[in-house]
Amino acid sequence: xxxxxxxxGKTYLKFGAATAVILILLSYLAYTGVQDSKSYYVTIKELHxxxxxxxxxxxxxxxxxxxxxxxxxxxxxxxxLVEQDQNLAVDYTGAEAPPDTFKxxxxxxxxxxxxxxxxxxxxxxxxxxxxxxxxxxPGAPGAAPSGAPAKSVSQVQSSNASRVD
Numbered sequence: 001x002x003x004x005x006x007x008x009g010k011t012y013l014k015f016g017a018a019t020a021v022i023l024i025l026l027s028y029l030a031y032t033g034v035q036d037s038k039s040y041y042v043t044i045k046e047l048h049x050x051x052x053x054x055x056x057x058x059x060x061x062x063x064x065x066x067x068x069x070x071x072x073x074x075x076x077x078x079x080x081l082v083e084q085d086q087n088l089a090v091d092y093t094g095a096e097a098p099p100d101t102f103k104x105x106x107x108x109x110x111x112x113x114x115x116x117x118x119x120x121x122x123x124x125x126x127x128x129x130x131x132x133x134x135x136x137x138p139g140a141p142g143a144a145p146s147g148a149p150a151k152s153v154s155q156v157q158s159s160n161a162s163r164v165d
Contacts, residue, residue: 040060043083044088058113059113066080081108094122094125099125101127103127107127
């Protein structure tokens with residue numbers, strides 16, 4: 001009785017080995033892709049308390065843009081985020097220019113890495129205009145008259161639905 005394999009057995013073995021290599025490679029690529037895209041949201045205070053752990057992770061930090069701190073050079077922007085009594089210098093070097101809503105006192109979310117130089121190096125930047133989301137002041141254009149409370153969205157929708165055209 002010989003120990004040699006049939007040619008069909010060798011073909012199955014080669015096919016099985018190739019399939020195993022492909023599955024291992026795809027698993028590795030999926031794992032590293034998830035690791036690269038994973039980011040942790042931290043406050044500025046938490047970032048300052050993280051120690052050496054802050055330097056090796058991809059992080060997201062939010063705060064308000066300190067007035068007068070924005071310095072632009074093309075798509076490169078340097079500014080300071082403020083949260084409560086904490087400040088964080090941010091250096092944004094993304095491929096796109098910051099959004100139009102990125103202004104003094106706007107809320108901003110920076111995504112990147114914290115450097116040993118004490119500066120947060122952002123690759124992505126999101127912002128929303130502070131004035132757009134602030135409550136309206138009485139007497140401001142578009143504000144409800146002082147004697148009548150402002151209507152909620154559901155009150156407006158129900159009053160529009162009850163109208164007969």
